[in-house]
Amino acid sequence: MPPHRSRRRIPEATVARLPVYLQILVDQAGEGVENISSEGLAELAGVNAAKVRKDLSYLGSYGTRGVGYEVDYLVYQIRRELGLDHDWPVVIVGAGNLGQALAGYGGFNDRGFPVAGLVDIDDDKVDTVVGGIRVRPLDELAQIVAARNVSIGVIATPPPAAQDAADRLVKAGVTSILNFAPVVLSVPVGITVRKVDLAVELQILSYHEQRRAAASQGGQLHAVSTDRGRGATA
């Protein structure tokens, strides 16, 4: 079978689920499972089987009717499609509470995202070592990005400094940013930004709690719908 050049554009919703499938498939491979059906994978991923099949169909026709999917091959294909066939070094800006937790987290390295650098504006933080990484001054950001060919930056600064951090990252040549500060970043076209905002997550939970409370008190009870693939109500 031909190595299927990645032509088609994959829907964002699917892109967001592929890493979940990948995780499960790697686990399954580790347990010696060689084949898996869309039904089985769906069960483990907590989604609909038809969705699994449609998602996987964007990668090509890698299943065998009557049998299912070969786990190893699927892992290979998803990896390739997500660009995980090589490492993506990341640079972290801000070595505070969160930046240190991130740097000390082995999961990044394991999953192909080695921490190429950790920079901070505070001289007291510079040269301290966290998770085997020595904190470097903010000035060296561009240098690190260039030297290690970094294209992904992580922002873990206080909110007021986040835009500045983004500007510096972009200037240094980074083209993707993962932002933990609760602010809306403004970046040039062509730069991809994703935001992880814990407060937002908690507030969404709060909404559902509040709704539950209101419902059980006054009105009738509703099933709460799933929320665009990022959370779920069982």
Next chain:
Amino acid sequence: MPPHRSRRRIPEATVARLPVYLQILVDQAGEGVENISSEGLAELAGVNAAKVRKDLSYLGSYGTRGVGYEVDYLVYQIRRELGLDHDWPVVIVGAGNLGQALAGYGGFNDRGFPVAGLVDIDDDKVDTVVGGIRVRPLDELAQIVAARNVSIGVIATPPPAAQDAADRLVKAGVTSILNFAPVVLSVPVGITVRKVDLAVELQILSYHEQRRAAASQGGQLHAVSTDRGRGATA
């Protein structure tokens, strides 16, 4: 005007954006801004103005044509709709790297989510103090939940322990869970779960990087579309 009993169901996509508007509005109020137009708010939130208007219309008709929205009143209404008119104490399970960063993070308290407890299975961690919180043994989880009337739990344990943590949380009476472990949790119906998976976020960025690289090499360049409100490509 009547205090508008929260009748209508608000679309999930809107619920996910309201916290962002709220954040911006609070900032603006702090800077003395009294009124804001959908256009202005949209600009600051990085979204379409019509979307802002439609989102806000689910709360009721709180704008004034020709003028815009009164910032303070909008803050009040969004807070009420999200259930943020009172605090939601949270309990954190797992006092490792991440659990400590979360417990030490002032932003939770400020935003109405005080840490009611931090529990860990490891006796070496118990009784250590992090961010002003004394780590308690896992056994005391149910007690903490009951005593402080906690309905939101945060899982920051290693992946293999996450399901156990979820089970304990549910048993203790928690009805919403924010899960940081990269595993799919299985919970009873009626429990709301949201997952924050950093590796997934990075892998999505990796996909776009890979796509960019492939495009600039071979095919034609495409604008990358926005991804369901959680990230963006400018």
Next chain:
DNA sequence: CGGGCTTTGTGCACACGTTCACAAACCGCC
């Protein structure tokens, strides 16, 4: 008090995402 300007609130069309349902494909076994 009326006219012009601004901005909301929403109907409508379209895009995107999800799920069902089923023909086509494949396996294994007789």
Next chain:
DNA sequence: GGCGGTTTGTGAACGTGTGCACAAAGCCCG
């Protein structure tokens, strides 16, 4: 080689989310 059982891949229907475009509403000013 054919048959029954299984599972894929996808067309089609449906549901959710987005954005345009415009009438309705309100403000200001003369």
